Amino acid sequence: MKVVALALLAAAVAATAAEIAPEDRRSGYEFATPETRAMQDDDNANPGILGVLQGEALWTTKVGAADRSCADCHGDAHSSMKGVAARYPAFDPAFGRPVDLEQRINQCRIQHQGADPLAWESADLLALTAFVAHQSRRLPIRVRRNAELRPFFDQGGELFHRREGQLNLSCSQCHDDNWGKRLAGTVIPQGHPTGYPVYRLEWQSLGSLQRRLRNCMIGVRAEPFEYGAPEAVALELYLMGRASGMLLETPAVRP
């Protein structure tokens, strides 16, 4: 039933996609039901906050050959991490390309703590990422748009507008052209990464933006990007740029 619906949608949409006007941009929060929104709004009832608390404990835990905690270098996260998540993905000169927050955390672990990187979607990586991103809650998204990031923005934009998968749909066709309409009972949001890591009811846990993007790609029957692939990060960068100025909500609750 779901496949038929998507196929009909694929057949019905126009070939060219129009971007959402800045004043028309809305967070996924506004497309969720009142009950889902209530779950997000109450810090005493938001299941994502459990991950943030876990991250807070990890922040002061010494790890690795260097026997160092995040706090040993970064001090109190409430001040040192404020605004950080709002400007990620950020350019990493050592790699010559952007990295996202999860990759940045793992880089710190390897280089400064002498510890093994945390696995993608592991509880600890999600918790640390959620804790760091939470320090930017209610701050506007502001990824840098400079010369060195330009080619990666462009790559992300190309990926966003490219048709893919057996259903031959692009991100743009749903999230630029058909947001607000229903797909299999759910309202299609605009696809802004305003609340990651997000507590997705479908997952019954926190999850990263890359996991959500993989879900979308599987949804159109495309081969999803590997976790940490440069294309995945380029797409994340494009999405954050597209959401520039919108406020972060981490940890958001979504269906």
Added chain:
Amino acid sequence: MDAGPQSASPTRRLILLAAAGFGLTSFAAPAAATSAAMEEAIRALLGEAAVNRGKVRLELPPIVENGNTVPLTVSVESPMTEADHVASIHIFNQKNPQPYVAAFHLGPRAGKAVVSTRIRLADSQQMVAIARLGDGSFWSDSADVIVTLAACAEG
């Protein structure tokens, strides 16, 4: 998967309820047929006692975005005194693999007979809440929930 509740003819509903041992006047006919497992579980709670309609309010969103986490609030009108209080509230569902959801035990020290939690629903179905008062009487409410499918799921 269907999104809407199943409907049964009124005659079949009434026969099912009569067979389950409910007084027809005391248990209002639900919008969908109650399943055998739920009826049996409710009968195990009630024993020979009748269940009255009223006092209990079972609140669930009528349409649910995702069946994995559905907020539920059950409240029972009661002064919650030693003489007149809610002893327990039992929640049942119709179409999950098993009929029990939760049993809450209160008493006069609760102050208010209001409990909230989050539940999982496998499909659109009926929910039933039954409160047992300190005097041994049973009161109930029911609610119908429509569960929609998530688009772009993982599997």
Added chain:
Amino acid sequence: MARVLINLPARAKRGEVIEVKTLIAHPMETGYRVGPTGAAIPRDIINRFVCTYNGAEVFRAELFPAIAANPFIAFFTVATESGEIAFSWTDDHGETQTEVRQITVE
């Protein structure tokens, strides 16, 4: 030790009815999900939640697999006296986690 969020007022007036909100991290594995090999993932849930007030039980819940992951339970209790309000969650293995909060009642 699972992460826990407990919200209740630190102070209350004698006789005041206070709201308590609790949230604990737990997957609440239903026992009905099928794993990658095709075998059912065994049930593993928190099946019991008890709240005591200076030792006396004031609220108890029996939970079944239909309770969502990261169980959230909110209820009310009368602020009778100053002291300790304790919360215990017991899982299918019989293991119990207890958290304690202080309350001052004027």
